Amino acid sequence: MNYKAKLHEIKAFVFDYDGVVSDGNIWSANDTIIVRSGNVKDGYAMQYALRKGYLIAILSGGNGDSIRSRMKMLGVEDVYLSSHRKKEIFETFLKDKQLLPEQVLYVGDDIPDYDVMQLAGVSACPADAAEEIKSVADYISHKNGGYGCVRDVIEQVLRLQGQWFHEDAKAW
Numbered sequence: 001m002n003y004k005a006k007l008h009e010i011k012a013f014v015f016d017y018d019g020v021v022s023d024g025n026i027w028s029a030n031d032t033i034i035v036r037s038g039n040v041k042d043g044y045a046m047q048y049a050l051r052k053g054y055l056i057a058i059l060s061g062g063n064g065d066s067i068r069s070r071m072k073m074l075g076v077e078d079v080y081l082s083s084h085r086k087k088e089i090f091e092t093f094l095k096d097k098q099l100l101p102e103q104v105l106y107v108g109d110d111i112p113d114y115d116v117m118q119l120a121g122v123s124a125c126p127a128d129a130a131e132e133i134k135s136v137a138d139y140i141s142h143k144n145g146g147y148g149c150v151r152d153v154i155e156q157v158l159r160l161q162g163q164w165f166h167e168d169a170k171a172w
Contacts, residue, residue, distance in 0.1 A: 003138035011103040017060035019109035023146025042150035087115040
């Protein structure tokens with residue numbers, strides 16, 4: 001089945017953080033401060049999807065206050081960090097939110113995302129994802145992680161479902 005046909009069922013987005021929401025580069029000022037780089041257009045799409053009633057979760061093996069702070073600013077409440085068993089956490093998320101796998105679009109970029117990508121209704125990855133991930137992705141974005149990949153997949157779903165660029169889109 002064409003992945004676009006599956007987008008009609010999507011009610012939730014789950015993203016890995018490092019390499020998907022961020023570009024994967026990490027700067028450390030000292031032992032306690034870690035800085036990650038992301039894309040403001042990705043952030044806009046995330047907060048807009050939330051306002052339109054979609055669920056968004058972060059499922060990351062990474063950790064840090066910078067992730068929590070950025071997601072809090074955007075309104076993302078479901079943030080699972082230090083996720084060493086992503087498949088189990090994803091299954092718990094589905095159960096807690098009463099979602100079927102086919103209602104979730106998952107975006108990952110590296111081998112720890114492999115099992116979850118096979119469970120999600122639609123799996124996607126950035127252009128610079130690991131080859132193993134590209135091999136199981138329903139969709140490979142033309143954008144790299146941290147450079148618009150998140151916006152790309154959210155915008156596709158919202159456009160297809162008639163939820164993109166309404167009057168409320170003009171406010172942040």
